[in-house]
Amino acid sequence: MFESLSSRLGKVFEKLTGRGALSEADVTEALREVRVALLEADVALSVVKEFIGRVKARAVGQEVIKSVTPGQMVVKIVHDELIATLGTKGTELNLSAVPPVVILMVGLQGSGKTTTSAKIALKLKKEKKKVLLASLDVYRPAAQQQLQILAGQAEVGSLPIVMGEMPVAISRRAVDVGRKEGYDVVILDTAGRLHIDQELMAEVAAVRDATQPTETLLVTDAMTGQDAVTLAREFNEKVGVTGIVLTRIDGDARGGAALSMRAITGRPIKFLGAGEKLDALEVFHPDRIAGRILGM
């Protein structure tokens, strides 16, 4: 079903090989194909439109160099613009604060927050940080237990579970324990929530206010469709996001949500989740995601 952008554009420009500069008409036709390719990769429509506008401005009037076809030329412009939008690679976690530095994990149900919390803990442990994991998920069955088991696997600290304690109280206790026991980083895993759930969004905002996180990471599934813009905007407005984690990049989704969320929030994509195991966490490479979105 998905045809890579290069082959699509190859067809569009079949008759045009070897012309001088790209005319507006050539570009407009090519951009129709770019639009379809991006939408099929699940980039959100509003983001596609804005992106196409920028590509058009760059492409019209471009001299086509002899060694490439006009199709290859447009693909390159699209690819470069994608990379520019996706942002530079490897933005590290910001840990410059008085310890314990708090990292707050947020996102929709099932997006991969708990797993990613443990992955980040393991990564920081390898960097010689002392890390405490705490689950504020008092809603999903066995959620706190899940994080506790993963903390054991990562061999990092885990906040003892107190049955009946509510999220804000747990978060305060976590920071407290973090301070008293000399932890460098406290990672707060939260329950999955819908961005339109006012009560739960207020709850996570209260956790933020109580713990002053240095990083608030929005964890989102790479398979997410058009809804990515709405959820990114809402989480950013209501909780304040400092970075994005895109999970399940080990799947075969084209991952257009990465572009949507980056464009909407302006926040960097910090990590990619590339599997269920705790070492399956990768730093973000815009060229990899750009190629993936374009099916190359």
Added chain:
Amino acid sequence: FTKRKLDDEALEELEELLITADLGVATAARVTKHLAKTRFGQDVTSDEIKATLAEEITRILGPVARPLAIDPARKPHVVLVVGVNGSGKTTTIGKMAKTYKDAGLNVTLAAGDTFRAAAVEQLKVWGERTNCPVIARETGADAAGLAYDAVEQSRARGDDLLFIDTAGRLQNKADLMAELAKLVRSIKKVDETAPHDVLLVLDATVGQNAHSQVEIFKDMVAVSGLVLTKLDGTARGGVLVALAEKFGLPVHAIGVGEKVEDLRPFEADAFARSLVGME
């Protein structure tokens, strides 16, 4: 309401509305084109237009809106639940268990996710909530072996219905998909007619990757029906329209929340109306 001519610009807007609901470019274009055929150039209100669009989508979805049919003669009717990670499999089993338990059936749950941390404990909580026994082994045990035991035990007890949970897996992971096929083979050693249903659970926030999910899971384990979860959010799950056209698999139910009662029958008309933004 002010009337407006259904011209190219209006059609483009409608097509975009459908794209933002995840119908996909091709399906959105086809549905809009169909509308253009009957109403192009006419003066119409936006409500009329949406209603006509919803009708066309209902026509596509109507045939797939079919509840799960449990055969009381089978003891047990075995339902295997599969899907990618985090889509809502375990929760859906909990909700369905409640539905059928309330209808007077003897329902057992099998904790076939022997991989993910606390997956067994999670299903056990659903077992307690719904008063259904849970057949489980420790995490790390062989899932195919557990499934075999579960069908055997459930049959010995004369259960009406057995739900088998499985670990989430991405469809492009050949080894994990082969494991699932092995689990099915091992169920068949006890009852060669089982599993009687294989439910693929899809998350409504999913975009075009749902095509690949259905295609590959269907190939590997003969998916017999779909459940769409998380429709209580802002994602509208429009990819289902394309899936209905392409695969025609029944959609048995939708998930509209995290609680035990948050399961609804799939209704084509209501779903179509919500897709086009009516009420």
